[in-house]
Amino acid sequence: MGGLGEVKVKRVARQLCSALEFLHEEGFVHFDVCLQNIFVFHHGMCLVKLGDFGNAHRVGALVKKRSVRLAWAPPEVYQALHCGGYLLQTSHDAWQLGILIFVCVTGSYPWFSPDVADHHYNSWVSWLEHRTPKVPPRFRCFTPCLLRLLQGLLEPHPEKRASVALVLEYMPQTWLVRGINPLDIDFDERSFFSEILVARPKS
Template identity: 35%
Template sequence: GAQVALKLLSKARTPRCRFLREFCTHLCLRGALTCVQVLPLAFETPTEFGFAQELAPAGDLCGLLTPGVGLPEPQVKRCAAQVCSALCYLHGHALVHADLKLDNVLAFDPECHLVKLGDFGLTRVQGAQVRPAPGHAPYAAPELLPRARPRPGEPHLAPPVDTWALGVLLFALLTGCFPWAAPARSDPAFRRFRAWHGRACAEGEGAGPPGRSWRGLAGAGLEMLRGLLHPQAGRRSPPGEVLRYLGGAWR
């Protein structure tokens, strides 16, 4: 039979309800060919919960990435098209992945002809309330970061959260680094990006890139990232918009 990978979650750190939610979410996504598929059978040991999922022989995108270099552009575009397909499926079923990152995109060959989105432990229904993202995570959308003057209630999950993470992921694949440590005003790289984004929206392609790591990106790549990484959640491009840029140069 086909080889599978076992996903094991420690009972000491994972409540049973959280494990079952992740496993059932996987089962609900069995119709999405760009999402990692699982066998309809869960199990437990005295110390762990577990289930079997597809084996990705090439590992995840983080393992394929060359730091400071990235991946070849055709490979990045193949990843982009397939991850966008997975996100469109999720959003079309009123779900938000909420944990899109290099580690959670699995590759079935080193050239990324087949990649799939996995790890649905944080996936929730759109509109679910979440706590502000702690620490400094480059993938976290600005609206999920703790505020100095918090607004009433906790933030609600919506598709733009995934769109932001997609923009960060594609930037990392193209450059081999993250655009910032966290999308916060205390981060100098993010402050430069915010200033560039405002100029680019006003001046178009006349605005220079916001930093050294952005200089290798071509016009189509910059325009695509500008839409995905709009600081205002309501003005971000949807994931499917990336498909319009596949024919242009990203570097």
């Protein structure tokens, strides 16, 4: 609760960025970047590894309906679950890396699911599309630097989404606003953000 702190989060993000870049260069998508699949070998996060490649596939592979972690799913995958399938792209890993950074910084998820019916997700999309000048409440402890990084990674349109390599560009900058503790941000009930897997029934 309250996140890992900026230094540790950057260590995690840098190492995962390196792992995902390697996978993408080899033509694979991990597609399950989440807390459960990050193995920690040092309490200071000096060494972490990306594991569990059970969902990994070649870039462009057609994936049929499957169980997904709602809080980690990119919007295009969430929407495709109702249709039957989707093509795996490296942009899916970029989205999940963005969610992971948010979770590590704050100790909570930004939204329950990437659905415009979700108030918190809708406020993020509204801000991205300049329909409101107000930064979403759950993002107000972030500096403009981290906001720009998350704008790139958590871009709803996959064709516009940044690659995981964008993370490295923002490593030298400050990510958290001084004087604002992530614990002070209104996250409703933090217990609400449990890991929820939803399996769509076979058609």
